[in-house]
Amino acid sequence: MSFGLPCQDKTYTIHQDGCTVCALADGAGSAKLSHHGAEAVTQGVCHYLADHFDTIVHNDDGVHVKMDILGQVTLLLEGLSSEMGCAPQDLASTLLFVATKGDDFVIGHLGDGVIGYVKAGKVKVATYPQNGEYANTTSFTTSIAALNEIRLIKGKLGDISGFVMMSDGTETSLYNLRTKLLSRAILSLVKEAGRSGEAMNEPLKESLETVIRERTMDDCSLAIMARTFDTQEYLSLSAEGKAAFWEMPCTRKSAKLIAARDQLLRTMNTWRTPNMVRKQLHWHEGSFWNRFEHLRKAGLVQVKEGNLAKAA
Template sequence: MWKTITYEVQGRSHKTKDIPCQDKTYSNYENNVHVIALADGAGSAKFSHYGAEIAVKTISNFLNNNFDNLIRNNDALKVKIELINTLNKKLKEKAQELSCELKSLASTLLVTAIKEDHFIIIHLGDGTIGVIKNNKLMVVSTPANGEYINSTIFTTTKNSFKYIKLFKGKTKDISGFILMSDGTANSFYSNKKKELSNATKKIINWSVLLPKNNMKQLIEETFNNLIINNTYDDCSVAIITNEKHKSNIYNTFQIHEKKEFYDIKTKDPKIYLKKIKANENLLKELYKKQINILELAKKFHIKKRYLKKKLNKFSNLGLIKKENKKYKLQIQIK
């Protein structure tokens, strides 16, 4: 039901200086708990790429094993202290291994964990967390600044537990969450308006609809060709979406959104409206019953080769699924 996608890419500045990507992402599923995590290593910390990796894996594993207890525990301060103590133990072990100071492993931390109908969100430092609920895009947590301009709070900051933002809630009507580092937020989040862009909603919605591998490829292309050109910083994103919202999301698409989703190039309204209608008529036929390609070709008077190409496209968009040589619709179109 829940699907996760994560991606990080080295920024232009770090690529030029041959510095490792300091953004790290992670996702896992264990004990019926889905977790996505993202950490942005401090640019001033020599080994922050190690610290960021330890942060995302340690806290993810901690949530996998302690989710129920954390949901029941209403003492937020105690939970935050336990989280930081668990993480600091691993960071201190790494600092000893590298013979470095703890602050050399500094990073931010953004996490979302889901089990059944409950979620937990953890946010320390900058970066942004968003959610789509009832088809409305909202900011869950905004970037936190440190003592000085352009500074933030890190996992190694003294008494960092005091700065952790902790959220708990129900997943009802939520179609997806998104975590982004400050490098990515440069393209998707307005500090002035405290709002996420419409492009953010598109990414989450398409993540619900598209098969995981196809969406991962689209995100990689978008980040490598567009997002990293808007900043010198490393960029990363982590997304978790609920596939049960597929039909609802598709049916809320406006005409221009359907045109983009189907990748219809023409600007002529008569032509693209006709193409959208033809696509939906074909999909509605699949809703009535599972049907093979020969039966579809006869009914719609379409050549088998052309129809096969169209059905492959629908499959790549996550709209249909092939089972035993027959095609089954994955959404209900109004």
Template structure:
């Protein structure tokens, strides 16, 4: 595994005491950190069948000052994917925070890093599966499984934890982003002259069919993992925000034929930058529920990241 640090597999992902709990925004040390908002909502097909939302979202600022936003879309065909998505998010966030500098500086060893990252994530998921699942009471009732008292942990196969992964980490004047599977990873930039544009950084990775993609548990995950890196300060443009979406919101926020983001993406990022955090959370959840979810059958999740003051940057693959 090289110098990748050992992570603890746990369903909670990021927990108090792990060194990655979100910090108080009133702390002067992070007063200028990026702002974030996130939301997820059960899709119409899952609402009809009683299946819980399989998307998971995360946004956190680490004590190191690294801000991470991420989401994972659990595979519809994997019955425990909502648990796997949560574990994958927590593990990935910690890995990227620990390995940020190494990933950003990588030159001819980027494929080695891809393999190491996927190996570590798969190892965490395999350990989690081996320990058995502490399945919620609602899932047990829905699936007709034994109550917790008679069977506290249920057997789980590694592949039943399948999910995609989208992640952005910002540290100082730099960013690192990961994209595995479908969904869209977008960036907002202010061009020289003040023109603001939002464009895809990572487009959906689908197979021959729309509903095919690559998951963290896939055998080809290391080859399919896309890594983007960039500085947030160049003369060409100003990186002012990121948007991450699962495949559900694509019908509303991604113009598939043109391969472009919808204008609403910039509006969402600007709202994240300007509105109080509590107001933004309420509005984003309402937008997802009332505007985006009715246009798709899939679960929907969004993560927004906005710079308080634009810093210049240009992504590089």
């Protein structure tokens, strides 16, 4: 908690042309105007990644991609420092971002904080905190060695259902420095975010204030990118991914239940109303409506004016 000081953590999100980008930056405590720098780089990086996502994904030269991204950051900070009459170092911050489009993702991380993800019901760490030679030091957007220190990861979403980014203040509660593991509470956060979307902002803010805030005097930020599955994305999941989607153990028994739901979902391609689908499958009415309700609650199917509409 910084008495009399502005919050130095900033987040920003953009949705553009099928691309979603979220960025988080924690202003350097030693930089007097770092909150302005953090705000500028989160917004700038999000717009840059959304505009150039396809180029970044298909460029196999990771160093070139890093240079382009950091080049944009440098231009932003130089312009802002000129406007505010300060040195670029006065605007220093960390930088974390995640961008997704289709089945591709890009992760970038400079400095401390953590980026994690949920895959097939398991919480994993994508990038770990990066600390300097001395305690409480890290890498910043204005660091001379930023090009060597920024981490960039590209990959396919597959069974990944969500990403989390956190500043070092939140890290103290949700990341175990000794075991290098993230809290399983992230599973629930990602799951709820996928169902609630922006409606989760206020409950999440309350949790940060009451639970996480009690463990640190630092600013706390947590950004969640939760995936909403359409029909084809769901059907393309692995057996482990589908079991995690339905919150079931990956066993033979659960595989049979899931297979029945999948069969129902696929049959909806050619039949317009629920009753037409039920007659086509020759299922008992109770079994049909039980499975149908599971699909409806998961957001994979809807009924509009009596007709079926799958998640698009």
